Amino acid sequence: MELKGVLAYISWSHVNLDHIKGRYVPKLVVIESRSRKEIEVEMKPGQQLELMVIPQRYCIFRKPDGKYCLSPIGRLHVESIPFCERCYNLIPSIKCIVGEPQCKEEEAPKSIKCIKSGIYQDRCKVPRFHYFLAYPIGHNSVYIKVGIQRETTYPTRVLEQGAPIIALYAKTPNIWKGREVEVESRLVLEEMVGKSISGLRIEHASEKKRTIAMVEKLVRRRSSIASTLESFMEVKHEDIYDLVVRLAREVGHVLAERFRGYKLPEVKVIRAIDLYDMDEALLRYDRIEEITSIRGTSKFKGTVVGWLGSCLLLKEKGILRIIDLRRLRGCLINISIS
Numbered sequence: 001m002e003l004k005g006v007l008a009y010i011s012w013s014h015v016n017l018d019h020i021k022g023r024y025v026p027k028l029v030v031i032e033s034r035s036r037k038e039i040e041v042e043m044k045p046g047q048q049l050e051l052m053v054i055p056q057r058y059c060i061f062r063k064p065d066g067k068y069c070l071s072p073i074g075r076l077h078v079e080s081i082p083f084c085e086r087c088y089n090l091i092p093s094i095k096c097i098v099g100e101p102q103c104k105e106e107e108a109p110k111s112i113k114c115i116k117s118g119i120y121q122d123r124c125k126v127p128r129f130h131y132f133l134a135y136p137i138g139h140n141s142v143y144i145k146v147g148i149q150r151e152t153t154y155p156t157r158v159l160e161q162g163a164p165i166i167a168l169y170a171k172t173p174n175i176w177k178g179r180e181v182e183v184e185s186r187l188v189l190e191e192m193v194g195k196s197i198s199g200l201r202i203e204h205a206s207e208k209k210r211t212i213a214m215v216e217k218l219v220r221r222r223s224s225i226a227s228t229l230e231s232f233m234e235v236k237h238e239d240i241y242d243l244v245v246r247l248a249r250e251v252g253h254v255l256a257e258r259f260r261g262y263k264l265p266e267v268k269v270i271r272a273i274d275l276y277d278m279d280e281a282l283l284r285y286d287r288i289e290e291i292t293s294i295r296g297t298s299k300f301k302g303t304v305v306g307w308l309g310s311c312l313l314l315k316e317k318g319i320l321r322i323i324d325l326r327r328l329r330g331c332l333i334n335i336s337i338s
């Protein structure tokens with residue numbers, strides 16, 4: 001299979017977190033160059049992949065009529081949001097897009113731009129899920145964070161960060177209430193730093209850690225289980241996920257009780273590490289390379305090892321590349337899968 005087009009996003013919306021059936025890979029949504037239609041592509045463990053990425057970015061702003069802009073972008077304002085200058089001017093503020101509303105609920109919509117761009121209808125007024133993520137980073141410590149996601153794109157944001165353990169704790173009716181709960185949730189977590197819960201020390205609680213850095217730690221751990229460690233160590237490593245599940249349940253309850261008006265009927269804890277599709281046998285490597293950005297035209301090839309969130313694990317001989325495809329959104333790509 002060959003495909004050329006602009007990478008729009010990496011979707012996990014086909015996964016129903018209430019009925020998890022086995023393992024999953026994300027769907028890459030590519031706007032095909034010729035037809036300008038959205039094409040979904042999957043890359044599964046064991047497949048041979050050639051991926052060419054051209055650094056020129058194209059605007060993936062979606063107009064209210066559903067069509068993508070696709071103009072070449074001169075200067076990128078926000079790396080994670082590839083919009084062209086003209087589309088920037090169509091929206092009220094980039095902050096509204098990243099979830100920091102620039103008006104009060106009572107005064108919304110603030111301008112005609114809010115409605116014309118569709119931001120008010122498609123973003124501000126949409127209910128939000130609130131989630132908690134936990135990543136084991138040592139034998140007995142964890143990194144934790146909270147986040148928020150629109151109901152309409154759920155659970156892509158929840159899953160794309162590659163967290164092994166997830167807890168869902170609240171649902172808010174719109175961006176304004178959502179933002180309040182999000183900001184306060186962060187404060188709740190910050191107070192937990194340095195404390196021990198379920199025998200695990202909370203090492204960090206911040207938004208600043210990059211997904212790929214956490215994914216790399218997970219890969220190194222899983223690889224060492226798969227290859228070198230003795231079986232008794234294996235047991236120990238696997239146990240940490242059970243501890244993290246307990247921790248997530250506990251923290252999830254603290255958060256749910258804190259936001260009683262919005263809490264879900266039950267805190268839902270998901271062992272997402274078992275949901276990302278990966279061929280453990282392919283996890284041995286000599287060297288790991290992280291790819292989060294590209295300078296010139298880049299070509300990656302090899303065997304697909306699997307996925308952790310939006311990070312593709314691709315192996316070429318002894319090199320295991322972790323490619324965060326989310327950070328290449330808007331790039332022109334050429335995919336060949338066999």
Ligand SMILES: [Zn+2]
Nearest residue numbers: 059069084087
């Ligand atoms: Zn545009």
